[in-house]
Amino acid sequence: MPPIRLTERQNSVYEHIRAYFREHSKPPTLKEIGDALSIRSTNGVSKHLHALEQKGYIRRIPNEARGIALVDTGADPFAFDAEVPSLLLVSRTDSAHPDKLRSRPKGALFTDPLFLDRADEDDCLIGRAGDDGMSDLGIFKGDYLVIEERRWRRLPDGTVVAVLLRDALIVRQFSFLNGRLHLQPANKSYAKDAYAPRDPECHVIGPILSVMRKLGGKG
Amino acid sequence: MPPIRLTERQNSVYEHIRAYFREHSKPPTLKEIGDALSIRSTNGVSKHLHALEQKGYIRRIPNEARGIALVDTGADPFAFDAEVPSLLLVSRTDSAHPDKLRSRPKGALFTDPLFLDRADEDDCLIGRAGDDGMSDLGIFKGDYLVIEERRWRRLPDGTVVAVLLRDALIVRQFSFLNGRLHLQPANKSYAKDAYAPRDPECHVIGPILSVMRKLGGKG
């Protein structure tokens, strides 16, 4: 569901539709979009809309005037209560003793409920990415990760998870095939690996709910 | 303001339009109104709309598909307390009116002081990246950005900044050369651009202090 990336041009079409919605409370026509972005043929616009629909950004109602609907449901941060969860900031631990994770926290961070994605705050903790194995996904070494503790057997294939590998905390895409845990990186220079379910070197903590990063200085 | 009274029939037409707006985020056609209220002729509906316009409940745009606008201006305020820094979540605004940024917030997010990097909480706000122009830096469309409002003249070259470009909020690497603002993307498919310091289309808000992203679900 992480929306497919848009090209620069597609993005400006999409943003124009949103802007038009904000201003007029209704969708623009193909011609209006074209006028705004200097596309003379409604067909050119139509192709952009088709791409946006394929990528899941909009929905079209065929043959209908202004038949464009935004798919984004603009999640409002107020759907939650106003309590601020304080999550433990944990440090790397020998994967043979994953239970030590919570017993030796390095601190705690306040986190808006939005970033817990409806998970129980008591099941969540914060760790830091130990390598750049998921850099193509925009997760870099040092990033703060909101992790939901959950047994790997309940995870759907493809979930992005935090893993204690020996004494490092890393992020990988998880899948369970042929009786083994497969950890797939998103960075060509990192290797894919597989482990036995009970390998003491490898402990899957649970899915990554959010990623946070300080820019500028060192985290 | 509280306009002239409506007849029962006129009121149900009016209420239907409002209901349609809530459900579809756009105005209905004459035929749709007629179908809903068992009026077979679009002319019958048209007369109702004319009456509603006369009485000041709606506005019509001639010859335009779904050319109905509600005249009503409903605003909804909100409140929040502050213990942990609570930063305004702002939405994109026409760059010609950057001052509107804070005046029309979409909400607020609690943010740990760590991610404010020692900046004054009152100078900070949260916006969302409007494109993938900095994807190589791990900043993607939809990411939440902690932005420190600061005049661009005080920014060192190379700072990663949030910019209001027309009606989009985007992230770029900033530099000031030969009397022009240069905005450098970190994604090969996006173009580098430069603007005059006072170009009304381009307003630099300030440096990005942190980036946050929800995984898995909708942002």
Add this chain to the structure above:
DNA sequence: AGAAAAGGTGAAAATCATATCACCCATGCA
């Protein structure tokens, strides 16, 4: 070198929507 993919142009055909005209029927008053 060749083939996709992104982005377009232009114009005709097919629909969807609105505007208008002519006419009908109640009801409430002066």
Add this chain to the structure above:
DNA sequence: TGCATGGGTGATATGATTTTCACCTTTTCT
């Protein structure tokens, strides 16, 4: 009685919008 007002029917004219076709250019990837 007389006639203005609210509510409607149906048909037609006139736009406004979306679709579809046939081709074209540039950039990117293999």
